[in-house]
Amino acid sequence: MGRIGRMLFRRLANDPQLEVVAVNDLMDAANLAYLLKYDSLYGAWQQELLQEKNEFTVAGRKVAVLQEAEVTNINWKKYAVDVVLECSGAYSSKAKAAQHLTAGAKRVLLSTTGSSDIPLLIYGHNHTNPAGKDEIVSPGGCMTNCSTHILYLLNAIGIESAQLNILHSYTSRQELVDAAHKQYRRGRAAAESIIPVEIDLAQSLERLLPLEGRIATVSVRIPVTNGAMADITVQMKEDISKEQINALFKKAAANEYKGILQYTEDPLVSADIRGNTHSCIIDGQLTSVVGRQLKLIAWFDNEYGYTSRMIDWLRYWND
Numbered sequence: 156m157g158r159i160g161r162m163l164f165r166r167l168a169n170d171p172q173l174e175v176v177a178v179n180d181l182m183d184a185a186n187l188a189y190l191l192k193y194d195s196l197y198g199a200w201q202q203e204l205l206q207e208k209n210e211f212t213v214a215g216r217k218v219a220v221l222q223e224a225e226v227t228n229i230n231w232k233k234y235a236v237d238v239v240l241e242c243s244g245a246y247s248s249k250a251k252a253a254q255h256l257t258a259g260a261k262r263v264l265l266s267t268t269g270s271s272d273i274p275l276l277i278y279g280h281n282h283t284n285p286a287g288k289d290e291i292v293s294p295g296g297c298m299t300n301c302s303t304h305i306l307y308l309l310n311a312i313g314i315e316s317a318q319l320n321i322l323h324s325y326t327s328r329q330e331l332v333d334a335a336h337k338q339y340r341r342g343r344a345a346a347e348s349i350i351p352v353e354i355d356l357a358q359s360l361e362r363l364l365p366l367e368g369r370i371a372t373v374s375v376r377i378p379v380t381n382g383a384m385a386d387i388t389v390q391m392k393e394d395i396s397k398e399q400i401n402a403l404f405k406k407a408a409a410n411e412y413k414g415i416l417q418y419t420e421d422p423l424v425s426a427d428i429r430g431n432t433h434s435c436i437i438d439g440q441l442t443s444v445v446g447r448q449l450k451l452i453a454w455f456d457n458e459y460g461y462t463s464r465m466i467d468w469l470r471y472w473n474d
């Protein structure tokens with residue numbers, strides 16, 4: 156239970172329809188309780204949490220706290236687990252995620268893009284696909300959740316090619332001070348530099364949209380602890396105008412993408428979108444057009460917006 160796991164726990168603790176019955180992490184229960192109570196980004200939790208040995212009591216509910224590095228040592232059946240929210244990043248291949256099923260869970264929802272043999276389904280785009288009822292589902296990463304909708308809507312007009320640069324707060328998959336790392340740049344002090352990192356966003360988008368060979372992506376980690384901004388440049392097949400594009404997204408935000416995509420003309424900075432539940436927030440002021448080349452800026456809270464979609468998945472299955 157890292158950033159994503161704890162965010163989900165906080166948000167589900169009082170849910171009338173969904174109940175967290177057990178959690179698992181490498182850290183002990185006392186440390187986990189402390190990190191749930193005090194969060195550097197979202198503040199102290201107003202909800203009381205009691206921790207006694209390997210059990211939490213929150214909002215009158217008991218939650219078992221496990222400390223197992225191997226899923227094979229867990230018995231999810233004992234807790235009648237319907238869905239495992241796999242938020243460690245360590246069980247993202249189909250074979251690894253399936254260990255949760257063997258352990259007795261009925262379903263696994265990853266918190267990332269898993270291996271290519273796991274259905275990749277973006278809530279609000281293709282979640283109603285029959286594969287959405289599979290036992291293991293990848294809801295994509297936060298960047299995929301932001302950019303899929305944008306490219307899908309633009310491709311209805313016609314995309315020639317697209318370049319995406321996602322400026323993203325730093326995460327635990329970087330180092331805080333210079334250290335060895337397989338990807339050298341991820342090993343550089345996260346709060347000190349603007350750090351380009353390798354991502355698999357283009358491959359994910361090619362699985363979701365008919366744009367093979369026409370998308371390139373890069374992500375730049377920036378020295379903030381939360382928030383992301385997608386800077387998207389698209390070569391369109393037709394002449395377009397700023398007004399036409401903004402009207403397209405404004406309409407989508409008020410209709411079929413309500414709750415998932417937001418449109419604003421407020422002069423935002425990343426701190427303004429903390430706690431925003433949308434997967435992407437189009438910044439209409441910054442839309443620009445040169446010839447058939449379009450530049451679009453979209454914000455998202457990589458933690459709050461993203462976990463909102465994971466909770467949508469749970470509600471979808473629950474209904």
Ligand SMILES: NC(=O)c1ccc[n+]([C@@H]2O[C@H](COP(=O)([O-])OP(=O)(O)OC[C@H]3O[C@@H](n4cnc5c(N)ncnc54)[C@H](O)[C@@H]3O)[C@@H](O)[C@H]2O)c1
Nearest residue numbers: 156157158159180181224242243244245266267297327457
């Ligand atoms: N942080 C984000 O902005 C963000 C957004 C969307 C998706 N994700 C994805 O969610 C996943 C988690 O990201 P995070 O930022 O929460 O990471 P994190 O490092 O904060 O949390 C990972 C947690 O998993 C635990 N863990 C590691 N190995 C484990 C194991 N074998 N068994 C049990 N627990 C184990 C760690 O102790 C840690 O608490 C990653 O795959 C990431 O790509 C992260």
